[in-house]
Amino acid sequence: MRLRSGKRQKADDRPETDGRPTAPSATPGLAVELRGVRRQYGRGTGAVHALAGIDLALPRGTFTAVMGPSGSGKSTFLQCAAGLDRPTSGSVCLGGTEITGMSENELTELRRSRIGFVFQAFNLLPSLTVEQNVLLPMRLAGQRQDRHRATAVLAQVGLADKARRRPGELSGGQQQRVAVARALITSPDVMFADEPTGALDTGTAAEVLGLLRQAVNDLGATVVMVTHDPTAAAWADRVLFLADGAFAGGVEGGSAERIAEHMAALTARTARTGPTSPTARTSAMAGVSA
Template sequence: MGLRRSGRGQDGTTPRGTAYGAAAAAGAVELRGVHRRYGRGSAAVHALRGVDLTLPHGSFTAVMGPSGSGKSTFLQCAAGLDRPDSGSVRLGGTEITGMNENQLTVLRRSRLGFVFQAFNLLPSLTVEQNVLLPMRLAGDRQDRARAGELLARVGLQGKGGRRPAELSGGQQQRVAIARALVTRPDVVFADEPTGALDTTTAGEVLDLLRDAVDTLGATVVMVTHDPVAAAHADQVLFLADGLVADRLPRSSAAAVAARMAGLTARPHPAEAA
């Protein structure tokens, strides 16, 4: 499944169904000097302190860090769910920092996929309708053949007519993965996607995300606290105090856990001063 994007519509987003063009040379996710602060004065919390990174197309990146390190803020700013106070965010070669809410909504519906810990399926819709929801919201023709293809890929062939309540937690997360991939997004953002699953089911879900990268050319950015989950990624980014403190290429869960332990043991800048 190739990711196809080029040109730009009147709303500032890039239309789907066309060739990548120059955007292919850019990263799937690019942050430059991104700062995000909550509150003011002495009570201000500096969640991101100037993050710079580029994540390539067709890659799987895990993001880890201690509590309060900026993981959630990073994901929200990178996905256009929150606005940085300064800096630049580009997705699939498109600058999103200056977009208005309508433009961001169009972008999120058509060019981004999301997988959350709580699945976020609509209980009143069938499995197939949940998968097709991003197409419906984007005003596109609902491609039932594509939905069926993705459901088969995630092991749910023949279950398109069921309701989410009829499925196990692991099956619901599989539906969420199919939904995230249905529009051939530039990036799939996954926020603790295995947090509500048992170990075996979590492994199956992570294998599906890995397969989406390896065989469909998807780009996955996953926030996780679990070294086993992070071991499925091509690289692990470690955040601390709002900055990228360390990187680790694809490694074992033990190596990820050891690096995370070392990061957690480092003193906070205020404590080191």
């Protein structure tokens, strides 16, 4: 199947212009850019540092997978990068727009119009048809609901004949393909996928991952996927590994076996040494090490 063409950062942490804080400028050509992103829950001795100073730059038109042991900060990373949670400090830019200081209303509008989401649980509304589910982001963003666009996107994911069906009438794999179509409908700057194949069998998972891969190859989409599965991660251009809230190296264009070896070594090292200090952690700015 082929596709066709937190807390807000403190003001005194930023440069001042005419007495007002200014956001750091985004780097051209990047879909996702995180600078010094930290996320802390709680205070004092009981504080949990879910993210400990992340620097990351992802070019447009790339497919990146993020892996890590349980508790490494994967979910917090995705939530902060996608504007679902606010970093304690640092800045996040999506599609050239600095989002860290946005109001809740501005963030909601950005998520509806410029970000696509694919979740493990599909998150389709059972009372709506497939077509209505796909068009939902446009409806919520107050845009004209373009049924021709919905038809085209459903055809891209191989569901042209399912537009009038409801989610309950579809298989799990078909529901996830509807979710991919919904994520594509607004031609977003970035698609975030959170364990998108976790509820699917191996064959169906490969179909969904193939759709994400082809969205990057054929449509120039940018995909950031959190996964625990080395086989799923192998579909990505690069795999970044999180440990103790910071990136700890990565693999470019690796096989599932090689990715699994890196993941096993990281898990063993984390279990052996325990949490490391922020100064000992590595960041991943423009590239990754093999």
